[in-house]
Amino acid sequence: MAFERLRTWYREHPRRTWLSVMLFAHLLGFVSSLDALMSTRTAPGAVAWIVSLNTFPVAAVPMYWVFGRSRFHGYVIGRREDDNQLYNDLQGHMSLVHPFRVTLPPDGGKVEAIERLAKMPMVVGNEVELLIDGEATFRSIFEGIEAARESVLVQFYIVRDDDIGREFQALLMRKAREGVRVRFLYDEIGSYRLPASYLADMSEAGVQVQRFHSTRGSGNRFQLNFRNHRKVVIVDGRDGWLGGLNVGDEYLGRSSHFGDWRDTHLRMTGPATLCLQLSFVEDWHWATGEILELDWTPQPANGQDVPVLVLPSGPADRFETASLMVQHAISSARERLWISSPYFVPDEGVLGALKLAALRGVDVRVLVPERPDNILTYYAAYAFVAPLLEAGVHIHRYQAGFLHGKSMLIDDVASAVGTVNLDNRSFRLNFEITAWVLQREFAQQMDDMFRRDFERSREMTLVEVLDKPWWFRAASRAAYLTAPVL
Incomplete structure (x- = not known):
């Protein structure tokens, strides 16, 4: 009854209704501009949002709460935040790589500050391989997964249900059936076209499937602007891959629109892979709340001693x-x-x-x-x-x-x-x-x-x-x- 009276009043007083809506919109714009003032990382960005939120609030307010914020709340960085269980668990594991920590040479200033940003050491005992384009990259990754005996950790921004995507899926499912612990993490926005049946088949085969929740948490519910853009594969805590390639036919040059696809990836073997594994553990923890039990024993590459530093970065960092x-x-x-x-x-x-x-x-x-x-x-x-x-x-x-x-x-x-x-x-x-x-x-x-x-x-x-x-x-x-x- 009260709702009907309110609707009737609005119909009889359209001008007042319009003024009420605009007043409320400007109030929301003002409140949102305060949030932009306190949270936007760059001064030009803060000014742009404040002006638009107070000038065109009807359009700007929803855009701000979807695209505006640059800080990702709730994500626990186990390498840095010493007041959580994830930190306590990982510190013990990562102490195992300290014997491989390298004393930087005189020209090491090129990475010294980066080491401090990463909160991870540069370590030796590694072998690295530069992988150019899709054929070399997927061949290397598939051979590495095929050789897995204990665990396979997989994370991609985009995974497609196409020829290479199904080949990738079949390999992970086969390894899971062999008893290898296979965990598959994908970005919920980057892989939004991935069919539910693709994921269900993997789960049924024993692959642990999770999406990275960009919108998880009360402070991120409407935020569609964050992405997990990492592409990572880790096998048995010893071999790791990262770089520019996602899982899709276009990355093999099979797209009629793009044609040849030029990309770069990297394979590493050795203690640096544990630093890569730590990044995966942090992302998996955000998606599931679970702290993974993995092999953290450093496994140096035979006859190789290349210094490698792994640097994860993201909107949950204290610095840019x-x-x-x-x-x-x-x-x-x-x-x-x-x-x-x-x-x-x-x-x-x-x-x-x-x-x-x-x-x-x-x-x-x-x-x-x-x-x-x-x-x-x-x-x-x-x-x-x-x-x-x-x-x-x-x-x-x-x-x-x-x-x-x-x-x-x-x-x-x-x-x-x-x-x-x-x-x-x-x-x-x-x-x-x-x-x-x-x-x-x-x-x-x-x-x-x-x-x-x-x-x-x-x-x-x-x-x-x-x-x-x-x-x-x-x-x-x-x-x-x-x-x-x-």
């Missing part, structure tokens, strides 16, 4: 770990800095560091795809490339298909392979992971890889950027405004 990692890498370069990234919309800190590196004489090259899979990132990149080119940064656009690899080469010593793109999403919104390798032989392999890619690329010129029509320049500036959610 991925952005700081990239800025430190740029500032550490003395002779050259070569970067590959499919998405190139860096923040002001990275842009400034790139300019300074080029101005002090460092050979700075950034490799990006010619053909984008995201039109906004394509336009946004043109909003800031002119100052980079003027400073001496060389930007190469890959021509032979779609470039998706995420890697860095610093001078002739330090190399990085992982999942981090040069954009705000990887810097602040995604859970990512990177492996740093400190070895000249591996750096030479990276050098060879980059040079082949540069041969298949064209270098951008300042003239082509300045000659773009006004509408293109306007579109690029407008696209750049969306950088916080790209």
Whole structure:
């Protein structure tokens, strides 16, 4: 009865109804702007949200609570937070790798700060293998899983129910039936198209299947902006894989839209794999509340002693770990800095560091795809490339298909392979992971890889950027405004 009277009053007083709705919307906008003021990580982002929330609250409020926040609440980082059971359990396990901790050489400053960011040590006793493109990567991963005797830990951002996806599924199911403990973790947003039947078949075969709940927790319920972008496979605590490839036919170059797919992955064997395993354990704990019982005995690679550091990063970190990692890498370069990234919309800190590196004489090259899979990132990149080119940064656009690899080469010593793109999403919104390798032989392999890619690329010129029509320049500036959610 009371509801009927209220509805009748609203019908009889439409103007007052409209004013009430707008007043309530502005109240929500004001409250939301206070949250943006206290929680948004960058000043420009905070200003943009505060202005829009108080000017256009009807549209801005729901967008803010879906896309606005940059802090992921509730996730426990066992490496860092010493007031929880996960930390206590993992500290004992990780103490086993301390005998393999490396004393950094004189040029180790390239990774010293990164080691502190990671809260993980750089360890020796490892063997590494650079995996280029899908055929080599999936062959290596499948052979590793086939050889598993105790455990297989699998985590991907995207898994598809296609030819390679079903082959991958069949292998995991077979190993589970053999008695191997197989755990499969996928991102609920990145793999939203994965059919329930795909997961049910795996569960029935004995695979423990879990999704990474980006929306889990009362503070994250409406947040669709966070992703777990990590791609990790760990076998028996000894062999590990990470890099740019997800599980799908397009990553093997079978897509008619993208054609050839250029990507980079890394296999590691040795104590560093336990650091990779620790990252998986933290993600699994968030998804399930379970602390996994695994083998934490370091298993050095035979005859190999490569220093490796694993750096997980994400929106639950106290610092902007991925952005700081990239800025430190740029500032550490003395002779050259070569970067590959499919998405190139860096923040002001990275842009400034790139300019300074080029101005002090460092050979700075950034490799990006010619053909984008995201039109906004394509336009946004043109909003800031002119100052980079003027400073001496060389930007190469890959021509032979779609470039998706995420890697860095610093001078002739330090190399990085992982999942981090040069954009705000990887810097602040995604859970990512990177492996740093400190070895000249591996750096030479990276050098060879980059040079082949540069041969298949064209270098951008300042003239082509300045000659773009006004509408293109306007579109690029407008696209750049969306950088916080790209």
